[in-house]
Amino acid sequence: MASRVTDGRPTRIRSALFVLILTLTFAAAACSPDDRSDGSPAATTVATSVPVVTLGPAAPSTPTPSPSAAPTAAATPVATVEPSPSAGASTSIHRTQLVVIPDPTPVDTEISDSGPASPDTQVPAAAPTPAAFVPPESIDTVDKRLNVTLGGETTYIRNGGRVELGDDLAVEIYLDPYPPTSLHSVVDLYLTQAGEPVTDASIDVEFDMLSMAHGPFMATAKQIGGGHHLATLDYIMFGAWDQFVTIRQGLERFRFPVVIVAYPE
Numbered sequence: 001m002a003s004r005v006t007d008g009r010p011t012r013i014r015s016a017l018f019v020l021i022l023t024l025t026f027a028a029a030a031c032s033p034d035d036r037s038d039g040s041p042a043a044t045t046v047a048t049s050v051p052v053v054t055l056g057p058a059a060p061s062t063p064t065p066s067p068s069a070a071p072t073a074a075a076t077p078v079a080t081v082e083p084s085p086s087a088g089a090s091t092s093i094h095r096t097q098l099v100v101i102p103d104p105t106p107v108d109t110e111i112s113d114s115g116p117a118s119p120d121t122q123v124p125a126a127a128p129t130p131a132a133f134v135p136p137e138s139i140d141t142v143d144k145r146l147n148v149t150l151g152g153e154t155t156y157i158r159n160g161g162r163v164e165l166g167d168d169l170a171v172e173i174y175l176d177p178y179p180p181t182s183l184h185s186v187v188d189l190y191l192t193q194a195g196e197p198v199t200d201a202s203i204d205v206e207f208d209m210l211s212m213a214h215g216p217f218m219a220t221a222k223q224i225g226g227g228h229h230l231a232t233l234d235y236i237m238f239g240a241w242d243q244f245v246t247i248r249q250g251l252e253r254f255r256f257p258v259v260i261v262a263y264p265e
Contacts, residue, residue, distance in 0.1 A: 131150070131151055131166065132150040132151065132163065132164060132165050132166055132256065133150060133163075133164050134148065134150070134155045134157055134161065134162070134163055134164070135162055135164065138157050138158060138161030138162045138163070139155060139156065139157060139158070139161070140156040140157050140158040140159075140161065141156070143156075143158070143159075143179060144156045144261070145178070145179045145180060145260070145261045145262075146158075146159060146161070146173065146175060146178075146258070146259070146260055146261070147258070147259050148163055148173075148256060148257065148258050148259075149256070149257050149259075150163070150256060154259075157173065159173075159174060159175055159178040160172055160173070160174050161173060163256070165247070165254050165256070166254075167193070167252070168193050168194040169191070169192075169193045169198070169247075169249070169252075169254065170191075170192050170193070171189050171190065171191050171192075171245075171247070172189075172190040172192075173187065173188075173189060173258065174187065174188040174190065175187050175188075175260065176188070179265075180260055180261070180262040180263075181262070181263070181264050181265050182262070182264075183234065183235040183236070183237070183238065183262065184232075184233075184234055184235075185232075185233045185235070185260065185262065186230060186231070186232055186233070187205070187230070187231050187233060187243075187260075188228055188229070188230055189203055189221055189228075189229045189230075189231065189245065189247075190227055190228050190229075191203070191227050191228075191229060191247065192227055196227075197226050197227025197228075198227050198249065199223070199225070199226075199227060200249060200250070201229075201247055201248060201249040202220075202221075202223075202247075202248050203220075203221035203229045203231070203245065203246065203247050203248075204218065204219070204220050204221070204245075204246045204248075205218070205219045205220075205221060205231045205233070205243050205244070205245055205246075206218055206219075206243070206244045206246070207219070207233060207241055207242060207243040207244070208241070208242055209235075209236075209237070209239055209240070209241055209242070210239070210240040210241060210242045210259060211239060211240065214236055214237075217234075219231045219232060219233060233260070235262055238262055238263045238264065239261075239262065239263070240259055240260070240261045240262075241259065241260050241261075241262060242257055242258075242259050243257065243258045243259070243260060244256075244257050244258075245257075245258055
């Protein structure tokens with residue numbers, strides 16, 4: 001069989017067509033529809049899908065405190081998150097703003113033990129009211145037929161002895177007869193205040209036997225002028241009798257017990 005001899009032209013044509021196609025492809029890729037008329041390349045926009053974190057405007061720089069200085073406030077960053085920008089938008093990240101939140105000022109609730117207040121701030125204390133008492137010159141150490149009890153302490157007084165009740169009020173007790181040798185006695189209560197007779201007071205006497213109950217009995221002192229108040233006491237038997245004397249002067253009220261020991265000679 002005779003062989004067919006070719007000159008290789010079809011192969012060369014296919015190669016040329018392939019090169020032409022590659023050349024056109026690279027030329028098309030190199031050209032962009034955004035090419036400007038003056039030949040300068042267009043700006044390239046970079047799209048991103050990363051969320052943008054905005055921490056606010058830049059804060060002024062704060063000097064770094066020395067290690068020995070105690071911090072007085074805590075620095076807390078304040079941040080906000082914005083949605084992702086659309087394709088073609090530029091990415092914007094601001095510097096961090098530090099918001100200083102001061103610590104609350106502690107309130108000193110402890111009581112200072114630094115000593116007494118200065119004289120300018122001290123409130124003068126009110127003068128205490130003197131307690132009731134019997135002056136020494138009114139104390140009886142002989143007869144012991146008349147006594148008063150003040151502050152839980154019993155003191156024998158002489159006839160006509162004075163009892164200090166406080167607030168400059170005083171009463172002198174006169175008993176007739178004295179010594180009390182009968183079942184009938186009259187007591188004169190002489191009331192003074194700061195040494196002056198008291199004429200605007202009333203006095204009641206409630207009495208009963210000390211060792212056995214027979215009453216109580218009541219007697220209202222009659223004011224006869226000059227601060228004198230007379231009360232009549234009628235006993236039913238001899239012995240020690242307890243009298244509760246109540247003095248009323250305005251809104252003030254004084255009450256104290258007086259014991260009269262009555263027995264015959």
